[in-house]
Amino acid sequence: MRADYLIKAIGCINGALVDEAEDYRPKRKNRTWIWAAASAACLLIIVGAVCLRSSGRFLIAEDGHADKHIVVHTGGKAERYTDYTAVAEKGTVTITDELKTLLDQHKEPEEIAPDGRMAEVFFNVHVYDAGGAGADNVYRTCLEPLGIRYEEHEGFSESGIISLTREQILAVKCPPQYALVIEPLVVEINEKYLDTVGTDTLKVRVILNVDFEELLEGVEVGDRSEVIEEHVSMLSGEYTRDYGINGISAEYSGLYNASFIGEFNVELIAQMIADPRTERVCIDNSEKYK
Amino acid sequence: MDDKEIIELYFDRSEQAIRETAERYGGLCVSIAYNILGSREDAEESMNDAYFAVWNAIPPAKPDSLRAFVCKVARNMALKRLEFNTAKKRMPNAIIPFAELEEMITDGSSPSDVSDEELGKLIGIFLKTQSADARCVFVRRYWYFDKVSDIAKRYSFGESKVKSLLSRTRNRLKKFLIMEGYEI
Numbered sequence: 345m346r347a348d349y350l351i352k353a354i355g356c357i358n359g360a361l362v363d364e365a366e367d368y369r370p371k372r373k374n375r376t377w378i379w380a381a382a383s384a385a386c387l388l389i390i391v392g393a394v395c396l397r398s399s400g401r402f403l404i405a406e407d408g409h410a411d412k413h414i415v416v417h418t419g420g421k422a423e424r425y426t427d428y429t430a431v432a433e434k435g436t437v438t439i440t441d442e443l444k445t446l447l448d449q450h451k452e453p454e455e456i457a458p459d460g461r462m463a464e465v466f467f468n469v470h471v472y473d474a475g476g477a478g479a480d481n482v483y484r485t486c487l488e489p490l491g492i493r494y495e496e497h498e499g500f501s502e503s504g505i506i507s508l509t510r511e512q513i514l515a516v517k518c519p520p521q522y523a524l525v526i527e528p529l530v531v532e533i534n535e536k537y538l539d540t541v542g543t544d545t546l547k548v549r550v551i552l553n554v555d556f557e558e559l560l561e562g563v564e565v566g567d568r569s570e571v572i573e574e575h576v577s578m579l580s581g582e583y584t585r586d587y588g589i590n591g592i593s594a595e596y597s598g599l600y601n602a603s604f605i606g607e608f609n610v611e612l613i614a615q616m617i618a619d620p621r622t623e624r625v626c627i628d629n630s631e632k633y634k
Numbered sequence: 635m636d637d638k639e640i641i642e643l644y645f646d647r648s649e650q651a652i653r654e655t656a657e658r659y660g661g662l663c664v665s666i667a668y669n670i671l672g673s674r675e676d677a678e679e680s681m682n683d684a685y686f687a688v689w690n691a692i693p694p695a696k697p698d699s700l701r702a703f704v705c706k707v708a709r710n711m712a713l714k715r716l717e718f719n720t721a722k723k724r725m726p727n728a729i730i731p732f733a734e735l736e737e738m739i740t741d742g743s744s745p746s747d748v749s750d751e752e753l754g755k756l757i758g759i760f761l762k763t764q765s766a767d768a769r770c771v772f773v774r775r776y777w778y779f780d781k782v783s784d785i786a787k788r789y790s791f792g793e794s795k796v797k798s799l800l801s802r803t804r805n806r807l808k809k810f811l812i813m814e815g816y817e818i
Contacts, residue, residue, distance in 0.1 A: 347735040349750070354776045355709055356754025359702030361761055365773035366662070366701070368766065370789050558795060561765065562802065 422531045422627070432474035432523035437516050440527040443469065447510050466507045468529035473522045479504045486516050486524060505529055530626045535617060538610050546627070550616055551603040552579055553623040576602040583621055587612060637700040644692040651692075652685050659701055663708035669779035670712040671719070680715045684708040709777070731775060734800070738808040753816070760810045764803060767791075771799045 422442055432438045439447070450465050473482050480501040487500075490512055500506050518524040530549065538546075554576065563571050580602065589606060608616070616622050635654050643651035663684060667677035684707045697703035761769045767789070774780045774788065775796075782800075786793045 347732040350735050350753075351732070351776065352713065352750045353753035354757055355706060355713070356751045357758040357761065357773070357777065358755075359697065359699040359706065361758055361769065361773055362702040362705060362777055363699050364766075365770040365778065368770040368789070370767055370770075370791070555795075558798065561768070561799075562806075 422533050422537045428525045428527060429474040432525050434475070434523045435518055435520040437518045437524045437526065438474075439513065440525065442531050443467070443513070443526060443528050446528060447513065450510065466509055467513060468505065468507055469513065469526050470504045470529060471506055471508075471516070471524065471526050472504045474525050475521075475523050477522055482522065482524070485519055485522070489517075490515055532624045532626050533613075533617070535614050538614055538617075541610065543610070545607050545609055546613060547605065547607040548613060549603050549605045549626045551623040551626065552576070552583065553621050554579065554602050572602075579621070580604065583619075587616065641692060641696060641700060644689070645696075652689060655688065655700070655704055656681075656685065659704045662701070663705055666705055666709050666778055667712035667715075669781075670709070670716055676715060676719070677712065680711045681708060683715075684711040687711060705778075731779065734804070735776065738804045756811070756814060756816075757807065760807055764806070768799045768803045771796055772803045775800055 426441065428438055428440055446467060450467075471482060471487065472479060478501065482504075483500050487506065492506070492508065492512060513526055516524065516526065533548070554572075556572070559571060559575055560568055584604070589608070589612075613625060617625050635658075637658075640651055640654045640658070643654065660681065664674075664677050664681055667680045667684075668674060671677050671680065684704070687707045687710075688704055691707070692703075695703070761772060764772070771785055771789065771791075774785045775782070780788070782793055782796050785791070786796045789796075791799075
C-alpha cells in the first residue's frame, strides 16, 4: 500500500471525526485530580492510622459524604516560612496564605472524577488553636456547631487533621478565648521557602513526576497496577541512586501516587525541586501532630 | 447564518451560499490547503476549485456537517493540486507527512480491489476505538495535516506526547488493518 493511498483513505473517514478534532478540547490534564487523589490516599493513611489507633473508625461527615466521591486538595504552595502560631490573634480565624490560594483556586466544585461523577472538593487541613487549647476543645467549640462530626472524633483530637469543604472552612467561627489557625495538611515548597527555613535539614515528601495518563494508555485495567509498580520501582530506584539516598524507595499508593518521605539536607532538596523527575516536594505537616 | 440555512441556499441555487460558506469556513479550509501545499497562493487558488466543487455537489448531497464536507472537498482539491505540482516538480514547501505513514507500510503497491471510501470507513471504525486524545491528534496530523508543534499547542500537550500518541496509533492501526486482511 502506498502512503498517498492511505492519505486519501484517511480523507474519507466520517465527518463527525473531522468535526471532533476541530472542536475537541482535551480535559484539562488534571494533575489536581491526580494530586488530590494521591493526597486523599495520604490523608486516609494518616487519619486512618490515627483513627485506627484510637477508635478503629474513619472520619465521616454528617451529611453522608462518606458515600460520595471525596476529593481533597492539599497542595498549598509556600514561598516563605510563616509562623502562623505567632501571628494568630485571639477571637480570629487565621486562614494561612497557602490555604487562601487553594480556596481561591477551587471556588467551584468543577473537578470531575475519572468515573464521570462530579466530585466534591474537600481540603485536608489542620485546625488548631495557637494558644494551645486541645483539639478536642477546638472540635467541640468550632467544628461541631457546623454540623461536622466524627463517628468517633478522637482522631481529630490526636491529629488536628480534618477534611472540610471551602464553605465549612469559611464558616468556622473563633470564640474570643481561642486563636484559630487553619492550614493545609501538605504544603508544596520551593527554593524561596528553603532560603527562609533556617534549618539544615527538612523532613519532606518527594512526589515523583509520572505521566500516568501516558503510562496507562492502552493498558488493560487488570494490568495497570503491575505496570505502575514496575515503572515506579524503576523510576524511584534511579532517582534515589542519583541522590545517594539508597534505602528509601517510593511507595505506590494505588491512587496514582509515587512518592517517598525522608529527612534530607536543604541543598539536596533544592536539587530535587529543580529535577524534572520531581513533581513536587512538600512539607508534610502531619508529622507535626504525631 | 447557520449551516442548515447555508445548505438551503445551495438547494435554492443562490450564489450567496458560496459567500456564506467562504465567510464561515474559508479560513479553516485555506489552512488545510496551505498545510498540504505549503504555499498561500496555491492554497487560495485551490479553494476556488473547492467552492465550485461544493456548489456542484450540493444538491444532491445534503451533508450532516457542512464544515466537515467543505473541508473534505478543500482537502481533496489541495491533494489534487499537490499531485499536479509534484508532477511539475513544484512543491518546495509541501509538508504532508508521507514519511511517517510510509513507516507503517511494508508493501508499496496500491490495492486495486479496495476503494478509498471503504478503507476510510475502516480507519474511522478503528479511530473510534481509540482514546479521544489519540483519535483527535491522529486526525489533526493526517487529515488536517497540522504540524506536530501546532497540534501540541492546540491541545496543550507536549510535542513528545503528540509524537508518542501518533506513533502508537500508527502501530495499532497497522495491526488493525493487517487483522482486517489488508496487506500494507
